[in-house]
Amino acid sequence: MFELITLQQYWWLLVSIIGAMFVFMTFVQGGQTLLYTLAKTEDERDVLVNSLGRKWELTFSSLVMFGGALFAAFPLFYAVSFGGAYYVWMAILFCFIIQAVAYEYRKKPDNVYGQRFYEILLYINGTLGIFLIGVALATLYSGANFEVNEMNLSHWTTQTYGLEALLNPFNLAFGLMLVFLARVQAALYFLNNIDEESITSRVKKVLINNFVPFLVLFLYVFGTILFQTGYIYDSETGKVTEESMKFLNTFLTHPSLLLIILAGVGSLLYGVYLGLIKKDTKAIWFSGLGTILAVTILLFILGIHNSVYYPSLADLQSSLTIENSSGSHYTLSVMSVVSLLVPIVLGYIVYIWRSMDATKITIDEVKSDAHHY
Amino acid sequence: MEHTELLVDYSRAQFALTALYHWIFVPLTLGLTFIIAVMETIYFKTEDDKYKTITKFWMGLLAINFAIGLATGIIMEFEFGTNWSNYSWIVGDIFGAPLAIEGLMAFFMESTFFAVMFFGWDKVSKKAHLTSTWLVAIGSNLSALWILIANGWMQHPVGMTFNPDSARNEMDNFWEVIFNPNAVSKFLHTISSGYVLASLFVISISAWYLLKKRDTAFAKKSIVIAASFGLISSILMLSTGDESAHQVALNQPMKLAAMEGLYKGEDRAGIVAFGLLESEKEIGDEKDPFKFMFEIPGALSFLGYHDINAFVPGIDDLILGNKEHNILSVKEKMVIGKKAVTALSDYKKYKKSGNTEEMNRALEIFKANNHYMGYGYIKNPEDALPDVALTFYSFHIMVGAGSWFLVLFILVLYFSMKNEIANKTWLLRLGVVTLPLGYVAQECGWIVAEVGRQPWAIQDLLPVGMATSNVATTSVMITFWLFAILFTTLLIAEIKIMLTQIKMGPEGH
Numbered sequence: 001m002f003e004l005i006t007l008q009q010y011w012w013l014l015v016s017i018i019g020a021m022f023v024f025m026t027f028v029q030g031g032q033t034l035l036y037t038l039a040k041t042e043d044e045r046d047v048l049v050n051s052l053g054r055k056w057e058l059t060f061s062s063l064v065m066f067g068g069a070l071f072a073a074f075p076l077f078y079a080v081s082f083g084g085a086y087y088v089w090m091a092i093l094f095c096f097i098i099q100a101v102a103y104e105y106r107k108k109p110d111n112v113y114g115q116r117f118y119e120i121l122l123y124i125n126g127t128l129g130i131f132l133i134g135v136a137l138a139t140l141y142s143g144a145n146f147e148v149n150e151m152n153l154s155h156w157t158t159q160t161y162g163l164e165a166l167l168n169p170f171n172l173a174f175g176l177m178l179v180f181l182a183r184v185q186a187a188l189y190f191l192n193n194i195d196e197e198s199i200t201s202r203v204k205k206v207l208i209n210n211f212v213p214f215l216v217l218f219l220y221v222f223g224t225i226l227f228q229t230g231y232i233y234d235s236e237t238g239k240v241t242e243e244s245m246k247f248l249n250t251f252l253t254h255p256s257l258l259l260i261i262l263a264g265v266g267s268l269l270y271g272v273y274l275g276l277i278k279k280d281t282k283a284i285w286f287s288g289l290g291t292i293l294a295v296t297i298l299l300f301i302l303g304i305h306n307s308v309y310y311p312s313l314a315d316l317q318s319s320l321t322i323e324n325s326s327g328s329h330y331t332l333s334v335m336s337v338v339s340l341l342v343p344i345v346l347g348y349i350v351y352i353w354r355s356m357d358a359t360k361i362t363i364d365e366v367k368s369d370a371h372h373y
Numbered sequence: 374m375e376h377t378e379l380l381v382d383y384s385r386a387q388f389a390l391t392a393l394y395h396w397i398f399v400p401l402t403l404g405l406t407f408i409i410a411v412m413e414t415i416y417f418k419t420e421d422d423k424y425k426t427i428t429k430f431w432m433g434l435l436a437i438n439f440a441i442g443l444a445t446g447i448i449m450e451f452e453f454g455t456n457w458s459n460y461s462w463i464v465g466d467i468f469g470a471p472l473a474i475e476g477l478m479a480f481f482m483e484s485t486f487f488a489v490m491f492f493g494w495d496k497v498s499k500k501a502h503l504t505s506t507w508l509v510a511i512g513s514n515l516s517a518l519w520i521l522i523a524n525g526w527m528q529h530p531v532g533m534t535f536n537p538d539s540a541r542n543e544m545d546n547f548w549e550v551i552f553n554p555n556a557v558s559k560f561l562h563t564i565s566s567g568y569v570l571a572s573l574f575v576i577s578i579s580a581w582y583l584l585k586k587r588d589t590a591f592a593k594k595s596i597v598i599a600a601s602f603g604l605i606s607s608i609l610m611l612s613t614g615d616e617s618a619h620q621v622a623l624n625q626p627m628k629l630a631a632m633e634g635l636y637k638g639e640d641r642a643g644i645v646a647f648g649l650l651e652s653e654k655e656i657g658d659e660k661d662p663f664k665f666m667f668e669i670p671g672a673l674s675f676l677g678y679h680d681i682n683a684f685v686p687g688i689d690d691l692i693l694g695n696k697e698h699n700i701l702s703v704k705e706k707m708v709i710g711k712k713a714v715t716a717l718s719d720y721k722k723y724k725k726s727g728n729t730e731e732m733n734r735a736l737e738i739f740k741a742n743n744h745y746m747g748y749g750y751i752k753n754p755e756d757a758l759p760d761v762a763l764t765f766y767s768f769h770i771m772v773g774a775g776s777w778f779l780v781l782f783i784l785v786l787y788f789s790m791k792n793e794i795a796n797k798t799w800l801l802r803l804g805v806v807t808l809p810l811g812y813v814a815q816e817c818g819w820i821v822a823e824v825g826r827q828p829w830a831i832q833d834l835l836p837v838g839m840a841t842s843n844v845a846t847t848s849v850m851i852t853f854w855l856f857a858i859l860f861t862t863l864l865i866a867e868i869k870i871m872l873t874q875i876k877m878g879p880e881g882h
Binding site for chain 1: 441443444447448453456458473483485486492495496543718721848859865874
């Protein structure tokens with residue numbers, strides 16, 4: 001029904017949106033790193049953990065969904081990146097295995113390793129986990145060391161299997177940017193979700209301490225993306241060539257995309273302003289929407305306008321594009337029909353979220369609930 | 374791209390390790406969510422607070438189990454990419470779809486309603502809460518559905534064609550993939566076995582309370598629900614097991630032969646009720662494969678082909694060939710497969726150089742030989758044989774244990790109905806000790822399914838040696854050991870926490 005290229009772009013957009021939603025949902029991870037900053041007593045800490053504990057599985061599911069969508073729609077990326085940047089993805093996996101159990105086991109009697117152990121696991125997940133995901137995402141712009149042969153089988157050209165990405169300042173900045181963003185979102189989320197003056201009064205300081213470095217890193221990352229030399233492919237021959245200021249050109253050709261990014265950033269700034277000055281409960285919705293808009297567009301531009309979305313530093317012609325790495329026309333069509341479920345899923349998540357969060361969490365509530373984390 | 378054996382072994386070991394750990398937790402989730410939903414439904418109908426306590430207690434144990442199941446599950450999804458990257462490309466166009474659908478249809482459902490189930494008692498209406506509990510059960514079973522569709526496809530690939538230009542298999546019929554008979558029987562057999570395990574779990578813990586003469590009212594109520602659920606599930610499990618074996622006979626004759634240690638094919642083949650394998654046995658020699666055994670005549674022919682007189686090919690027939698029954702030897706299939714592999718690379722070469730005539734010729738050769746392409750990557754005919762001992766013993770332990778579970782459920786239900794269960798110490802003891810056997814049987818089932826189909830990652834299409842990622846063996850060795858340490862560390866905590874919660878009991882004392 002639809003042309004292959006339309007489906008490829010549609011799926012790239014969907015992957016971008018899912019990725020952006022995941023980035024928003026990492027407020028859970030951000031919150032996990034603030035357990036000893038925002039809370040000073042054990043009761044306060046329990047409230048934080050329980051507030052996050054009702055959301056962590058959604059973040060986790062978003063990550064799984066991001067992986068699943070990439071596998072179904074762009075299997076060559078799945079094969080090349082996961083099977084090549086082996087150590088980075090494995091380290092990310094380790095950071096997420098330890099999260100799942102930490103909530104449930106932290107307060108349980110006879111948990112063998114003690115409460116602090118599980119809090120450290122949460123901290124590792126919130127810092128290293130998010131940082132590494134940021135580094136991995138950054139390589140979509142900065143490139144990676146792989147080669148793809150004529151049978152579309154791939155191999156990595158360095159023995160460090162992805163860890164070499166840590167030597168690139170842009171990748172590092174991208175990773176750190178996500179960590180600070182997660183902490184900013186977490187502070188705003190707590191403002192929305194928790195009704196304890198002792199905790200919310202500390203939000204202001206956390207916001208300033210994390211928003212400033214975030215902003216600096218964002219300006220550096222965004223500036224680099226705009227002005228860096230990008231790569232484009234010829235849709236007839238598939239040949240990849242360099243283009244200076246590729247993404248700036250994309251924005252100039254499609255100013256609406258630039259406007260959406262700017263609106264996203266504006267919304268994020270407004271959210272932070274609401275949280276900082278007015279301690280407004282609604283702040284998270286503005287910062288969240290802003291994050292989703294901005295990240296979606298940042299990812300989306302990699303898949304349009306003949307852009308390469310995963311440049312190879314080892315062999316430019318091995319670079320991945322939405323055209324040379326996607327599923328077949330038939331599979332993308334089937335999956336596009338399946339994707340009609342997305343609004344339904346989003347709908348019930350929002351509905352449940354609203355009814356569960358109709359009243360804010362308090363210390364008393366956590367104490368009275370038999371099944372608390 | 375050929376891989377060293379050590380790399381393939383470690384990649385397999387890492388996946389097996391993850392799968393075996395994952396499968397400690399999943400069957401309990403599949404079944405316990407339904408048992409809990411039944412319990413809560415009784416509470417909803419009767420408004421008897423005792424049932425609320427019962428529901429909440431089993432829910433608490435579920436939560437301890439659930440988290441670690443989720444954690445091991447995500448690794449398996451990503452390991453297809455990290456450790457089986459050739460696989461991800463060669464069949465990703467078909468295989469990725471069910472995984473993505475699982476995420477969308479099942480994971481969000483589970484995780485959203487899980488939160489309501491645990492924290493929503495006072496936040497949503499009773500009816501909404503009950504609905505959420507049912508949705509968690511349905512969600513976790515839906516998740517199993519899509520995963521088993523994916524796994525069933527690996528056992529019996531359907532609904533696709535090989536595209537020589539992209540050098541991969543591409544889906545051409547989604548419905549065939551979903552309604553793959555292998556996947557359907559596998560799904561039903563797997564979930565029903567999960568229900569059986571969850572029933573054993575509840576019976577075992579309740580029996581322990583009854584033996585200790587504590588929480589007896591609670592335990593009696595729980596044990597009746599579990600035994601009834603277990604009995605129904607057992608019957609479903611045994612009948613779907615029969616269908617699974619039939620599917621294996623049709624599509625994976627080598628696995629069936631290995632399951633029964635059958636070397637020389639025969640009409641009216643029997644099932645070994647019990648036996649000890651001869652370790653010196655080699656393909657094609659005249660040694661008896663068994664040191665001793667007791668056989669039920671004709672049963673294997675019936676199980677495999679639903680005909681007591683049917684011919685069941687043995688390992689020798691499948692590897693060395695059997696003209697009478699029109700079975701090609703592995704060597705002959707390897708020759709055909711190699712022709713396909715060579716023709717494909719010629720096709721690529723001529724396409725690149727623009728030699729259309731030679732290109733089309735290569736394509737013709739490829740198409741004529743493509744059906745055995747997987748065999749083109751096999752080095753020696755004997756590599757097509759899975760580990761017979763591991764498959765044989767796992768299969769027999771699974772079947773033996775499964776039959777015992779049925780007996781146990783009948784006995785427990787019978788004495789519960791007569792209200793004599795609390796006095797039957799022998800039965801309660803059996804109930805307690807059967808739980809570990811339940812876990813063993815679960816793992817054995819997967820060993821039969823996965824070891825029994827070696828060397829294939831995709832049956833007859835793609836051997837494991839061709840499917841792995843092109844990474845250094847040491848990298849996989851490092852992550853294998855890290856996983857082993859981490860999983861074990863977490864499992865120790867899980868068991869300890871679980872035991873403490875059980876000791877504390879439903880009243881939390």
